[in-house]
Amino acid sequence: MTRKSRRLLLISCALGVLGIAAGLVLFALSDTIVFFRSPSDIAAQHPAPGTRLRLGGLVKAGSVDRQDGTHVRFVVTDGGADVPVSYVGILPDLFREGQGVVAEGTLEPDGGFRADTVLAKHDEKYMPKEVVEALKKQGVWQEGEGGVPARATPPATPPAVPGPTSSAQ
Amino acid sequence: MIPETGHYALVLALAVALLQTVLPIWGARANDAALMRVGPTLAVAFAGFVSLSFAALVAAYVQSDFSVLNVYQNSHSDMPLLYKVTSTWGNHEGSMLLWVLVLALFGAMVALFGTNLPARLKANVLGVQGSIGVAFLLFILLTSNPFLRVSPAPVEGQDLNPILQDIGLAVHPPLLYLGYVGFSITFAFAVAALLDGRIDAAWARWVRPWALAAWAFLTVGIAMGSYWAYYELGWGGWWFWDPVENASLMPWFAGTALIHSAVVMEKRDALKVWTVLLAILAFSLSLLGTFLVRSGVLTSVHAFATDPRRGVFILAILVAFIGGSLFLFALRAPLLRQGGIFAPVSREGALVLNNLLLTAAAAAVFVGTLYPLALEAWNGAKITVGPPYFNLTVGALMLPVVAVMPFGPLLAWKRGDIAGVAQRLMLACGLAIVIGLGVAYAEHGGPALAPVGVGLAAFVMLGAVADLAERAGVGRVPAATAWARLRGLPRAAFGTALAHAGIGICLLGIVAETSWSSERIAGIQPGGTISVGRYELTLERMEPRTGPNYRDVAGVFRIREGGVERGTVTSSKRLFLARNMPTTEAGIRTFGFGQLYVSLGDELANGGIGIRAYWKPLVTLIWLGAVVMALGGVLSLSDRRLRVGAPRPAKARRVPAPSPAE
Numbered sequence: 089m090t091r092k093s094r095r096l097l098l099i100s101c102a103l104g105v106l107g108i109a110a111g112l113v114l115f116a117l118s119d120t121i122v123f124f125r126s127p128s129d130i131a132a133q134h135p136a137p138g139t140r141l142r143l144g145g146l147v148k149a150g151s152v153d154r155q156d157g158t159h160v161r162f163v164v165t166d167g168g169a170d171v172p173v174s175y176v177g178i179l180p181d182l183f184r185e186g187q188g189v190v191a192e193g194t195l196e197p198d199g200g201f202r203a204d205t206v207l208a209k210h211d212e213k214y215m216p217k218e219v220v221e222a223l224k225k226q227g228v229w230q231e232g233e234g235g236v237p238a239r240a241t242p243p244a245t246p247p248a249v250p251g252p253t254s255s256a257q
Numbered sequence: 258m259i260p261e262t263g264h265y266a267l268v269l270a271l272a273v274a275l276l277q278t279v280l281p282i283w284g285a286r287a288n289d290a291a292l293m294r295v296g297p298t299l300a301v302a303f304a305g306f307v308s309l310s311f312a313a314l315v316a317a318y319v320q321s322d323f324s325v326l327n328v329y330q331n332s333h334s335d336m337p338l339l340y341k342v343t344s345t346w347g348n349h350e351g352s353m354l355l356w357v358l359v360l361a362l363f364g365a366m367v368a369l370f371g372t373n374l375p376a377r378l379k380a381n382v383l384g385v386q387g388s389i390g391v392a393f394l395l396f397i398l399l400t401s402n403p404f405l406r407v408s409p410a411p412v413e414g415q416d417l418n419p420i421l422q423d424i425g426l427a428v429h430p431p432l433l434y435l436g437y438v439g440f441s442i443t444f445a446f447a448v449a450a451l452l453d454g455r456i457d458a459a460w461a462r463w464v465r466p467w468a469l470a471a472w473a474f475l476t477v478g479i480a481m482g483s484y485w486a487y488y489e490l491g492w493g494g495w496w497f498w499d500p501v502e503n504a505s506l507m508p509w510f511a512g513t514a515l516i517h518s519a520v521v522m523e524k525r526d527a528l529k530v531w532t533v534l535l536a537i538l539a540f541s542l543s544l545l546g547t548f549l550v551r552s553g554v555l556t557s558v559h560a561f562a563t564d565p566r567r568g569v570f571i572l573a574i575l576v577a578f579i580g581g582s583l584f585l586f587a588l589r590a591p592l593l594r595q596g597g598i599f600a601p602v603s604r605e606g607a608l609v610l611n612n613l614l615l616t617a618a619a620a621a622v623f624v625g626t627l628y629p630l631a632l633e634a635w636n637g638a639k640i641t642v643g644p645p646y647f648n649l650t651v652g653a654l655m656l657p658v659v660a661v662m663p664f665g666p667l668l669a670w671k672r673g674d675i676a677g678v679a680q681r682l683m684l685a686c687g688l689a690i691v692i693g694l695g696v697a698y699a700e701h702g703g704p705a706l707a708p709v710g711v712g713l714a715a716f717v718m719l720g721a722v723a724d725l726a727e728r729a730g731v732g733r734v735p736a737a738t739a740w741a742r743l744r745g746l747p748r749a750a751f752g753t754a755l756a757h758a759g760i761g762i763c764l765l766g767i768v769a770e771t772s773w774s775s776e777r778i779a780g781i782q783p784g785g786t787i788s789v790g791r792y793e794l795t796l797e798r799m800e801p802r803t804g805p806n807y808r809d810v811a812g813v814f815r816i817r818e819g820g821v822e823r824g825t826v827t828s829s830k831r832l833f834l835a836r837n838m839p840t841t842e843a844g845i846r847t848f849g850f851g852q853l854y855v856s857l858g859d860e861l862a863n864g865g866i867g868i869r870a871y872w873k874p875l876v877t878l879i880w881l882g883a884v885v886m887a888l889g890g891v892l893s894l895s896d897r898r899l900r901v902g903a904p905r906p907a908k909a910r911r912v913p914a915p916s917p918a919e
Binding site: 091094097098101102105106108109112113115116117119120121122123124142154158176177178179181182192 | 491492598599600601609610613614617618620621624625628629638639640641642643645646649650653654778779780830838839840841856858859861862867868869
């Protein structure tokens with residue numbers, strides 16, 4: 089083999105691997121991405137039941153019903169619409185009524201949402217970014233209201249450092 | 258006074274770093290030996306001033322000096338001393354200062370131990386290193402000064418985020434930074450070579466120890482972060498594909514590729530351009546990781562409250578360094594002479610394949626991590642790219658890497674004989690198949706891929722042994738000769754075998770944990786029993802306890818295995834008083850390599866409590882495998898070849914320690 093044909097072989101191998109990788113990436117992206125929706129989005133767009141979504145908003149005050157400790161029902165609201173959520177498992181430490189939450193799961197035919205993951209972030213002052221934007225859109229967001237400032241103001245800056253994810257699955 | 262000293266030292270460090278950027282490179286250009294010799298002195302001075310500054314911040318934390326804003330926001334006088342010290346980097350400002358400290362210490366090590374480097378190369382390396390220091394010191398001084406005062410001084414601090422009040426904070430960030438920032442040295446070497454327009458096999462030999470050290474630190478750092486998340490978060494996951502985890506994984510892939518391609522360059526004088534590019538990529542991805550964590554552009558738990566100005570500043574640093582180095586690369590790379598021809602089937606060929614797949618994996622992680630950001634900027638859609646994407650892409654790209662790994666070290670340089678190698682691996686392969694079939698029989702009805710995974714893990718581990726046996730000539734020469742040969746093998750050979758075996762160990766842990774874990778979620782009363790895996794857990798009692806800055810309620814569980822008493826495990830829910838924030842402290846008992854994992858949920862109306870219990874077989878192998886990999890790297894570092902002819906980091910021959918300061 090000449091130097092040239094070797095180089096050609098090397099380059100075609102590289103292109104082959106890159107092609108396979110690009111194919112994999114595109115296939116996986118088309119198949120596995122999950123959209124974020126607020127309760128108002130769901131009310132307006134009526135996504136098909138069975139669609140996988142991330143639902144974000146506030147846990148409606150007084151809506152949390154712990155049935156036998158592992159089955160939980162609560163309502164996620166953004167002020168414009170409500171979505172009832174059912175979840176089996178243990179909720180994260182910072183899950184509280186009136187606080188921001190992101191639930192991942194699927195829509196049921198009856199309009200309820202079956203969550204398999206519930207995320208509430210690590211800090212009592214933190215609000216998931218998507219939730220803040222969804223609430224702003226509904227006009228219910230007020231800076232600093234109810235102990236949930238949009239961005240913690242200087243004296244209350246929570247740490248940002250390598251640390252793990254708070255979630256329940 | 259102490260914080261002002263720290264601040265002043267930081268400003269001085271900036272001045273020194275500016276000189277370090279300009280003078281040695283100027284000296285190298287003008288061929289002025291005296292100017293070039295200033296480099297090492299400045300690098301050591303730089304490290305001295307940054308150390309002083311860091312020490313001042315630690316002192317402020319230890320003394321709980323709440324007149325310093327940073328201390329007020331992240332510390333509390335009731336915290337144990339260890340956490341007071343670790344809170345120093347448990348926040349944005351302090352963590353950036355740690356970053357620069359590691360950078361400065363690495364620079365000083367090049368200055369002190371790189372005595373046999375050519376003067377021009379050394380001057381250029383220290384100059385590039387200095388420029389990185391300038392950028393990050395400016396960032397700290399202009400946007401993230403940890404020494405700001407508040408007046409009047411508050412009486413009590415706001416406490417460190419409870420999640421971070423853990424020994425994990427003492428271990429994980431420093432190790433990770435030693436890895437991230439360690440790649441700044443290989444980056445500096447690459448840019449220095451490009452500035453000079455000259456590069457040869459010796460360059461690879463100088464760079465390889467630094468790449469190996471950074472890689473070993475990064476490996477352990479990632480593993481420790483994973484273990485920390487696993488026990489701290491209370492739901493048993495050990496990898497989340499969180500943007501920040503991905504940010505540490507990308508440089509790891511690039512760094513792994515780098516330590517392999519540098520071997521080809523050193524031994525065969527081939528793949529020069531590619532190795533230089535990888536050295537640039539590894540550090541660029543480290544910078545990207547810093548940007549992702551510090552700017553908060555991606556919703557991640559690591560980056561809660563962030564300041565957009567900081568994001569823009571880091572983005573500017575990112576663009577300057579990555580853009581600048583790639584521009585230089587485009588300009589100078591064509592000048593680098595290629596050498597060393599090799600056949601497609603050869604050791605070089607195998608390493609090229611390894612490099613292709615590893616960089617493709619890094620690219621897949623890169624796309625998955627940044628795609629949501631790009632899409633949101635494009636049409637406002639908010640999406641998440643979750644574990645299924647990463648499992649599919651990274652899994653599919655890593656599978657061939659693992660499968661051909663045992664072949665690589667057995668192939669000859671230049672032109673290999675694949676049939677011969679296959680023959681030599683026959684025993685390892687046969688044993689692995691037998692093990693896989695055994696597992697398939699024993700775990701009949703379990704996940705179909707599990708036996709394949711176990712077989713593959715066994716093949717990798719046995720392949721590593723086969724490699725050593727082959728080198729020693731086991732079976733071809735008398736046993737005594739083989740033993741003598743084995744003892745005479747270079748340490749790098751053992752390092753390779755150990756690191757590869759570590760991959761197998763890690764893979765075995767991952768396969769076992771994902772295939773055969775049992776999980777139970779239930780509400781139980783005191784005295785109640787649940788079973789998980791082979792174990793029965795009885796909730797003996799709930800007891801309230803008080804810690805220095807928290808109160809907790811602990812559930813004590815008695816463990817039985819088939820009626821036999823196996824001790825107790827305690828799991829608790831903790832309420833940190835200063836922030837009124839609850840955390841879950843999982844109870845973990847290790848049996849063999851498996852772990853029993855219990856965490857408490859909410860109290861129920863009927864007086865019981867929700868609990869989540871797991872039995873995770875072989876789960877500890879995931880982290881042990883990573884430690885074995887890193888030990889392999891350390892063993893390679895201690896190889897004579899690298900010790901004699903090249904600079905070596907002071908700590909190279911020890912197990913990675915959290916701090917290189919000395």
